[in-house]
Amino acid sequence: SDWQRVIGELSRGREVADQLRLMLRQSPIDSSATLVLPAQGLVSKILETFTHSLSILSAAAADSDEVSQLPPLKSEDSGESCKTPPPPTKDRRGCYKRRRSSETRTKDTASLFEDGHAWRKYGQKDILNAKHPRNYFRCTHKYDQGCQATKQVQKIEDDPPLFRTTYHGHHTCKNLFNPIISHHHINNITMDDNDNDNDNSPIMWSFATTTSHSDVSHPKSTTTCVLINDSSCTADVHINNADADADAGGVKQENKELESQMIKPPPSSSSSSHDYFVCPDDHDDETSSLKKFKSAPYELGAFSPAGSNSDVYSCTESTHSMEMDIISMAVFDDFFDFKS
DNA sequence: TCTATTTGACCCCT
DNA sequence: AGGGGTCAAATAGA
Numbered sequence: 001s002d003w004q005r006v007i008g009e010l011s012r013g014r015e016v017a018d019q020l021r022l023m024l025r026q027s028p029i030d031s032s033a034t035l036v037l038p039a040q041g042l043v044s045k046i047l048e049t050f051t052h053s054l055s056i057l058s059a060a061a062a063d064s065d066e067v068s069q070l071p072p073l074k075s076e077d078s079g080e081s082c083k084t085p086p087p088p089t090k091d092r093r094g095c096y097k098r099r100r101s102s103e104t105r106t107k108d109t110a111s112l113f114e115d116g117h118a119w120r121k122y123g124q125k126d127i128l129n130a131k132h133p134r135n136y137f138r139c140t141h142k143y144d145q146g147c148q149a150t151k152q153v154q155k156i157e158d159d160p161p162l163f164r165t166t167y168h169g170h171h172t173c174k175n176l177f178n179p180i181i182s183h184h185h186i187n188n189i190t191m192d193d194n195d196n197d198n199d200n201s202p203i204m205w206s207f208a209t210t211t212s213h214s215d216v217s218h219p220k221s222t223t224t225c226v227l228i229n230d231s232s233c234t235a236d237v238h239i240n241n242a243d244a245d246a247d248a249g250g251v252k253q254e255n256k257e258l259e260s261q262m263i264k265p266p267p268s269s270s271s272s273s274h275d276y277f278v279c280p281d282d283h284d285d286e287t288s289s290l291k292k293f294k295s296a297p298y299e300l301g302a303f304s305p306a307g308s309n310s311d312v313y314s315c316t317e318s319t320h321s322m323e324m325d326i327i328s329m330a331v332f333d334d335f336f337d338f339k340s
Numbered sequence: 341t342c343t344a345t346t347t348g349a350c351c352c353c354t
Numbered sequence: 355a356g357g358g359g360t361c362a363a364a365t366a367g368a
């Protein structure tokens with residue numbers, strides 16, 4: 001069928017792009033770093049595009065009769081789809097395929113936080129032997145972009161308050177809203193993940209802030225990116241001088257109890273006009289753990305506000321521990337891929 | 341009127 | 355068997 005041919009072509013494209021990514025990874029960095037490293041970033045974008053397209057097609061096909069004809073997508077989490085889709089008129093409540101061993105990332109925090117993605121609550125359950133209900137969220141772009149990411153939020157302790165957020169799947173959607181979210185202090189990241197498929201994937205962190213306070217409704221943004229090519233490495237990264245846009249996207253509304261305990265970003269009007277900056281041990285030192293290899297302007301596709309500039313660093317050492325204060329971000333999901 | 345949340349029903353999986 | 359994840363009608367809010 002046409003569906004099969006389209007998905008087959010996209011799958012082949014993704015496989016070829018992945019082969020190219022592996023070839024670039026095996027290239028000697030010191031010989032032509034200025035070409036190889038940006039190329040790796042571009043290949044990652046291409047891979048993301050293929051994965052995104054396949055995800056959209058997969059979601060669309062799940063609603064059609066052709067779902068049984070689609071080849072399985074190796075890297076996709078089938079999430080919820082009916083084994084035998086009933087007629088549209090029938091009540092489909094509860095008709096889903098429960099994920100078995102999909103990738104999860106768990107984070108315990110003293111307060112709730114916005115993670116840079118737009119979530120929509122779709123359920124709440126009382127859990128056995130738990131004082132507080134578990135709240136279920138899906139990505140707002142589940143249907144318009146086929147994004148399969150979900151998260152669960154549950155208060156697990158009262159005094160002191162402790163919240164557990166569990167993420168399922170990865171965002172394949174574009175972050176279209178303002179990127180500046182909230183202030184995070186993170187020094188302990190846990191993963192419950194047996195899937196090592198992403199171990200070789202570059203991790204891109206993107207930080208953004210407003211720089212113009214003359215027109216709050218049309219802030220001019222700059223972006224600083226850190227591209228880490230080896231997920232086993234860590235590095236000292238300092239992010240200072242944070243502006244914040246209080247009207248960021250994110251969770252529209254948790255329940256009343258959760259909402260009242262969320263961290264709110266500081267108002268931008270009282271902030272400094274300076275950008276965030278990412279400060280490796282030494283920008284110009286050849287032995288620095290973070291090597292700058294690309295400067296502004298750097299396009300981040302839909303993530304990048306008009307007029308964005310950025311610096312991209314490559315991490316090459318694994319000798320440092322990491323503790324970060326983050327007051328801004330555009331793409332936070334990948335943060336949890338980082339193994340500390 | 342439109343969009344998001346609430347909540348009971350439904351069903352998968354252990 | 356029943357806990358847990360998801361659906362979707364009902365409801366709330368902008």
